[in-house]
Amino acid sequence: MPQLDELAAIVAQNTRDDGIFDTDIPRLSLIRFSTTTQPLQTLQHPALCIIVQGSKQVMLADEIYVYGPARHLVVSVDLPVSSQIIEASPDKPYLCIRLDLDLPALGTMIMEVAPPAAEPAGICSKAICLAETSPQFLESALRLLRLLDSPDDIAYLAPLAERELMYRLLRGPQAHKVRRMLMPDSRLQQVNRAIAWIRQHYAAPFSIEQLAAEARMSPSSLHQHFRDVTAMSPLQYQKQLRLQEARRLILANAYDAATAAQHVGYDSPSQFSREYRRLFGAPPIQDVTRLKQEPGRYVEA
Structure with a gap:
């Protein structure tokens, strides 16, 4: 896909050294590393990650997600993960685009944009998913990143380009899963209330009954769905x-x-x-x- 070459050139042009770089576009970061890395345990915030060169491995509990330029990753809640760059070199560095998700705006779009065809059976309920990266999806990403060369246009055009990219996300091969992840009345959103409470009170002991009340679920339902979403128990x-x-x-x-x-x-x-x-x-x-x-x-x- 020729869009990948242009995206890689833009990321390389705006990341002269290894590291993670904020941009003038809100919530958009560019990432470059010229060597592979050791696994790092970190808290992954809701984001869309598009790799345009190299590859990466993300582990959630004992589940492994490997992706490169042909796929992109979507995370919809704060998840403790282990991440590792597994393909990179000085001549061909790892290059990635990360857009932190505006979840309220994306949730509003879900209500406005018609879903694609009938929902397939057996959709996984995890708050993380991989999807194939289509040429149309990359074109939308390009329109957003090209604005880095015209900073005066960012304030007006970046929200439009981001909205187009989110539209592609909601109409792509993982659209039903993304919708299920973000629907306001979904089990995932109930689990997200529990996650937010744990993050605020992580240093204090708690009971499943107390946490279930915060999530507005029964203890048994919370325990089951929390593991479904995060691949781990609340504790x-x-x-x-x-x-x-x-x-x-x-x-x-x-x-x-x-x-x-x-x-x-x-x-x-x-x-x-x-x-x-x-x-x-x-x-x-x-x-x-x-x-x-x-x-x-x-x-x-």
Whole structure:
């Protein structure tokens, strides 16, 4: 698809070095890395990710999503994932477009745009999906990225180009799944209320009954649908948030492991160290030392 070459040229032109770069277009970031990376556990916010060169692997619990230029990824709720660039080189770097989703605007569009043909059976309920990238989809992305060369037009034309891209998303091969992910009365939105509550209170203990009341679901329904959406239980989700925040505190704020553990809600330092090692592959101090020594190999990409 020739659109991929032009998109890759625009991303390369606007990312001279490796890293993640904000643009003048709201919520649009460009990503470039010239080497593969180690897996990084991170909290993936709702976004559309379009790879135009190279490839990447995303793991949600024990489910693996691998995609490159022929596919794009959509995430509709905050999900703890492990991501890793698996194809990149100095001559042919990994290049990606990430658009953080305006979920209220997309939800309004769902009510306005007619769905495609009859919904297929057996649609997965996960809050993450991969879809084939069509030429029409790439043309819409191109119209958005070409505005980087005409900044005076961004304020007026970028919302129109983004709306066209979202329209393609809602009419594409994964349209029914995207709609199910974002319909205001869907199970996923009920689970999203539980996710928002856990994120706000991640350091405090909670009961499934309490969380179910926040989500306006029964405890049994919450437990089932939470796992359907996130591939983990509410308590596993909370644990991932706690450990990722502890890692950030140790790395960015120079907390020692015991202080970080207490800050994120652990009463037992030994349990914290054990669970930290299980998630990140090394004890806290060793893990953070490794991150500082090889920052380019452990990136949110």
